Amino acid sequence: DAGVIQSPRHEVTEMGQEVTLRCKPISGHNSLFWYRQTMMRGLELLIYFNNNVPIDDSGMPEDRFSAKMPNASFSTLKIQPSEPRDSAVYFCASSRSSYNSPLHFGNGTRLTVT
Amino acid sequence: GDSVTQMEGPVTLSEEAFLTINCTYTATGYPSLFWYVQYPGEGLQLLLKATKADDKGSNKGFEATYRKETTSFHLEKGSVQVSDSAVYFCALSLSFSGGYNKLIFGAGTRLAVHP
Numbered sequence: 309d310a311g312v313i314q315s316p317r318h319e320v321t322e323m324g325q326e327v328t329l330r331c332k333p334i335s336g337h338n339s340l341f342w343y344r345q346t347m348m349r350g351l352e353l354l355i356y357f358n359n360n361v362p363i364d365d366s367g368m369p370e371d372r373f374s375a376k377m378p379n380a381s382f383s384t385l386k387i388q389p390s391e392p393r394d395s396a397v398y399f400c401a402s403s404r405s406s407y408n409s410p411l412h413f414g415n416g417t418r419l420t421v422t
Numbered sequence: 423g424d425s426v427t428q429m430e431g432p433v434t435l436s437e438e439a440f441l442t443i444n445c446t447y448t449a450t451g452y453p454s455l456f457w458y459v460q461y462p463g464e465g466l467q468l469l470l471k472a473t474k475a476d477d478k479g480s481n482k483g484f485e486a487t488y489r490k491e492t493t494s495f496h497l498e499k500g501s502v503q504v505s506d507s508a509v510y511f512c513a514l515s516l517s518f519s520g521g522y523n524k525l526i527f528g529a530g531t532r533l534a535v536h537p
Contacts, residue, residue, distance in 0.1 A: 312465075339522070339523070341525070350527070350529045350530060351466075351511070351527050351530070353525075356522070356524075358522045363522050364524070399465050399466070401465070401466075405522065405523070406517075406523065408454040408471070408473045408515065409523075410456060410468040410471060411458075411466070411468070411525060412468075413465030413466045413467070414465050415463070415464055415465050416464075416465050
């Protein structure tokens, strides 16, 4: 089992540029989560998909953020345009659709917007 | 609303000391409870879980008991090692109609163990 795979591991970009983060969940998992982690705000849930359908996107900060899950094995989180305050570590996690199934996290993408 | 409260860190201990990290929760239903650990530069990993009252989760010498009467899930280890230095997150999971679940994390507690 390869685990949840995220790319890139690090991204440095200038303010105003578009950023796309990618995630491949564990095969057989039908729930996918995007989290953002910062020192100030801790771990924040951005959006949650179940069977490729967005269920809860109330954590998406603003319209500059968008997420898609075109199929069961791939998801993207896009920021356009990016701003310095978007600098954070972004994690993708997947699980089976059961409330006692644990989340499996990727190693994250560290985003720096200058 | 549903929430998880953890003791603030950092917690600094000497090797072989006893560890307790407190966690309490508020939930409208009957949650499952989890402890996750995050090592530097990595994502969160499941450490242990308990799915109903009085269950005890255990792994790698860590344990936690689901206490419904005190709405608590405190993490304990009898003898910590330097390699246990990490950030520990308590979390609860609730299920909702429609077949989906919601996971709520505490703020995390940083543990530093010195030789």
